[in-house]
Amino acid sequence: MCTVGVIGLGLIGGSMALDLKRRGFAACTLGVEQDPVAAEAAKTIGLVDEVVSYEDCIARADIIVVAVPVGTAVKMVPDILNHFEQGDKIVIDVCSTKSQICHATQYHPHRGQFVSTHPMAGTEYSGPWAAQPGLFDGRACIFANTEDSHPKAVKTIEELYAVLNMRPIYMNADQHDVHTAYVSHISHVTSFALALTVLDKEKDEKHIFDLASGGFSSTVRLAKSNADMWVPILSQNHDNVLHVMDTYIDKMLQFRDAIATYDETRIRELIAEANKIKKILR
Amino acid sequence: MCTVGVIGLGLIGGSMALDLKRRGFAACTLGVEQDPVAAEAAKTIGLVDEVVSYEDCIARADIIVVAVPVGTAVKMVPDILNHFEQGDKIVIDVCSTKSQICHATQYHPHRGQFVSTHPMAGTEYSGPWAAQPGLFDGRACIFANTEDSHPKAVKTIEELYAVLNMRPIYMNADQHDVHTAYVSHISHVTSFALALTVLDKEKDEKHIFDLASGGFSSTVRLAKSNADMWVPILSQNHDNVLHVMDTYIDKMLQFRDAIATYDETRIRELIAEANKIKKILR
Numbered sequence: 001m002c003t004v005g006v007i008g009l010g011l012i013g014g015s016m017a018l019d020l021k022r023r024g025f026a027a028c029t030l031g032v033e034q035d036p037v038a039a040e041a042a043k044t045i046g047l048v049d050e051v052v053s054y055e056d057c058i059a060r061a062d063i064i065v066v067a068v069p070v071g072t073a074v075k076m077v078p079d080i081l082n083h084f085e086q087g088d089k090i091v092i093d094v095c096s097t098k099s100q101i102c103h104a105t106q107y108h109p110h111r112g113q114f115v116s117t118h119p120m121a122g123t124e125y126s127g128p129w130a131a132q133p134g135l136f137d138g139r140a141c142i143f144a145n146t147e148d149s150h151p152k153a154v155k156t157i158e159e160l161y162a163v164l165n166m167r168p169i170y171m172n173a174d175q176h177d178v179h180t181a182y183v184s185h186i187s188h189v190t191s192f193a194l195a196l197t198v199l200d201k202e203k204d205e206k207h208i209f210d211l212a213s214g215g216f217s218s219t220v221r222l223a224k225s226n227a228d229m230w231v232p233i234l235s236q237n238h239d240n241v242l243h244v245m246d247t248y249i250d251k252m253l254q255f256r257d258a259i260a261t262y263d264e265t266r267i268r269e270l271i272a273e274a275n276k277i278k279k280i281l282r
Numbered sequence: 283m284c285t286v287g288v289i290g291l292g293l294i295g296g297s298m299a300l301d302l303k304r305r306g307f308a309a310c311t312l313g314v315e316q317d318p319v320a321a322e323a324a325k326t327i328g329l330v331d332e333v334v335s336y337e338d339c340i341a342r343a344d345i346i347v348v349a350v351p352v353g354t355a356v357k358m359v360p361d362i363l364n365h366f367e368q369g370d371k372i373v374i375d376v377c378s379t380k381s382q383i384c385h386a387t388q389y390h391p392h393r394g395q396f397v398s399t400h401p402m403a404g405t406e407y408s409g410p411w412a413a414q415p416g417l418f419d420g421r422a423c424i425f426a427n428t429e430d431s432h433p434k435a436v437k438t439i440e441e442l443y444a445v446l447n448m449r450p451i452y453m454n455a456d457q458h459d460v461h462t463a464y465v466s467h468i469s470h471v472t473s474f475a476l477a478l479t480v481l482d483k484e485k486d487e488k489h490i491f492d493l494a495s496g497g498f499s500s501t502v503r504l505a506k507s508n509a510d511m512w513v514p515i516l517s518q519n520h521d522n523v524l525h526v527m528d529t530y531i532d533k534m535l536q537f538r539d540a541i542a543t544y545d546e547t548r549i550r551e552l553i554a555e556a557n558k559i560k561k562i563l564r
Contacts, residue, residue, distance in 0.1 A: 140492045182484045183493040187501040193533040195556035202464045210422045211465040215504045219469040222497045227553040251475040271509040274477035
């Protein structure tokens with residue numbers, strides 16, 4: 001049992017704090033939240049035992065979870081390591097991109113006390129209001145560049161994620177960013193583009209609402225995602241995201257050509273190829 | 283209480299037959315299914331009281347539901363009307379495009395006995411195995427060009443959909459095809475393209491499975507949809523689908539430019555605009 005400090009009491013940070021306390025991993029949970037309204041809400045909801053200052057959190061917590069947008073986290077993790085003395089304190093991040101944060105900390109004298117992770121769970125909602133128990137159950141958690149962390153620190157964080165019922169997957173930070181661009185980041189971009197298209201073409205909101213049952217609502221769900229989180233992800237993972245977007249635009253143009261030329265054989269081939277995703281995802 | 287005949291015992295036809303019988307609208311349900319394996323399955327599952335021939339179904343049923351892919355339906359509905367004498371029998375279609383089928387029947391002497399509808403419900407699965415009770419509950423059902431049907435026939439079909447708990451929406455067939463291209467058809471194309479992209483870029487199926495929790499699985503869900511259904515929809519709704527695809531490709535290129543030039547202000551603007559979909563869909 002230890003004290004866990006969570007910096008950023010949003011969907012991910014808030015949900016982690018909830019389950020780490022409820023499931024007995026943390027004896028005490030501290031929270032840091034810059035936004036006063038969110039801080040007040042986190043207190044009201046009871047996401048953590050105490051809302052404290054950044055400095056208090058670093059001083060009192062055994063494990064610090066940095067759950068802020070990735071642009072801020074890249075500066076915050078080295079700063080927290082600066083506060084650490086050689087010792088047992090551990091800082092982890094939960095960001096959706098891993099290369100920059102691992103590069104930014106690579107030569108830090110306390111690098112061993114940092115474990116870089118990406119719990120692959122979430123919803124399209126954000127803020128302390130979006131936090132929920134059980135959010136991580138059964139999902140995958142990526143551990144990036146664990147060879148740069150102290151084995152004892154990695155073991156402690158493996159225990160933390162085991163309490164959250166997550167399956168650990170070990171990956172190089174750069175490889176992580178390639179794979180998440182392919183599987184996760186592109187999905188968000190296609191959803192944003194879909195929402196923009198429908199909002200542009202369909203001026204009548206009533207029609208959108210009425211017709212959304214035709215699969216639109218699940219396809220566009222991610223377009224509700226927060227700009228504060230996604231601007232830095234798309235920006236940091238720039239090269240990989242552009243690469244996969246180019247492939248995507250090419251596939252759309254293949255579809256467009258087939259439809260424009262009434263080439264039903266080709267449309268059928270493209271759909272049959274796309275259907276192979278069934279074998280991978282139930 | 284009447285006899286309802288369903289031609290095509292797939293997801294939509296099978297689910298309708300189930301609920302119309304269970305909820306007491308139909309005293310007897312007849313089914314027609316060309317595919318012998320699907321016909322056998324429909325019998326085993328008990329989707330209808332009897333599986334009969336096309337001719338028997340037309341002769342015995344008071345209401346005939348044509349639930350086959352739209353390319354076939356466009357020829358089948360006029361053929362069924364040819365079998366009708368002036369009388370009380372009604373045929374309805376449940377197709378996802380409405381213009382062609384309404385044009386194909388427009389001047390038929392028995393046009394009044396045809397009611398063209400589009401129940402906006404479904405899943406990404408198909409076949410009699412996919413049929414389920416309650417599929418239509420709470421969803422919208424579009425009635426197209428009801429001014430061309432006998433008012434009494436429209437009233438009977440309104441009662442049928444009321445039993446399925448659907449909200450009726452009245453629309454011109456051409457307008458229907460514009461709106462469904464915007465809201466439904468484009469979602470399918472973007473999902474197909476997403477599946478093609480990920481299958482192309484990510485050769486390691488294990489990674490797709492592990493990382494799919496990041497929203498990918500909901501965005502790509504529609505890519506499991508059946509080619510037999512979607513080839514004729516995309517082909518029949520050609521002009522509207524191409525128009526909305528062009529807007530979509532343009533939005534993707536705007537995103538691409540913003541990311542390529544590290545223009546975080548512009549990325550933020552695009553995401554904030556896309557977020558407006560939240561106000562329309564919960």
